[in-house]
Amino acid sequence: MSDAPKNLRTHPLHLGLGATSIPQPEFTGEMEWYQGYGERHGADGKEGRLMSMHTFLESWDVWEMHPTGSEVVLCVAGEIELVQEVDGDEVKTALAEGEYAINAPGTWHTANVSGRATAVFVTAGEGTEHRPRS
Numbered sequence: 001m002s003d004a005p006k007n008l009r010t011h012p013l014h015l016g017l018g019a020t021s022i023p024q025p026e027f028t029g030e031m032e033w034y035q036g037y038g039e040r041h042g043a044d045g046k047e048g049r050l051m052s053m054h055t056f057l058e059s060w061d062v063w064e065m066h067p068t069g070s071e072v073v074l075c076v077a078g079e080i081e082l083v084q085e086v087d088g089d090e091v092k093t094a095l096a097e098g099e100y101a102i103n104a105p106g107t108w109h110t111a112n113v114s115g116r117a118t119a120v121f122v123t124a125g126e127g128t129e130h131r132p133r134s
Contacts, residue, residue, distance in 0.1 A: 067105060
């Protein structure tokens with residue numbers, strides 16, 4: 001018998017070495033949660049992935065970058081415009097429900113949202129960096 005169902009919005013999933021899938025404690029959105037995640041699964045290094053789902057009501061106010069691996073962004077509701085910084089230019093990719101895009105390792109990215117959009121992220125989070133969006 002499997003464990004009780006979990007909601008990806010509140011309990012992200014760690015995809016780890018050896019094809020493991022490990023439910024995570026309740027997501028708080030605080031940096032402490034991410035620090036705890038790193039402590040729990042840092043030994044998986046760049047092969048570990050965090051699978052999460054977030055709903056957005058407005059555009060992001062930061063850029064982020066994952067230096068050690070790619071990130072999959074899958075739109076599951078609404079529309080989201082992924083903005084990637086490629087060779088100094090902003091490349092915009094509109095994603096509708098069911099569509100995905102990949103942020104390559106080291107690619108700075110952000111997102112534009114008008115209305116309500118939900119996306120699933122599969123992220124190689126080791127070494128993630130952020131910077132303000134101006």
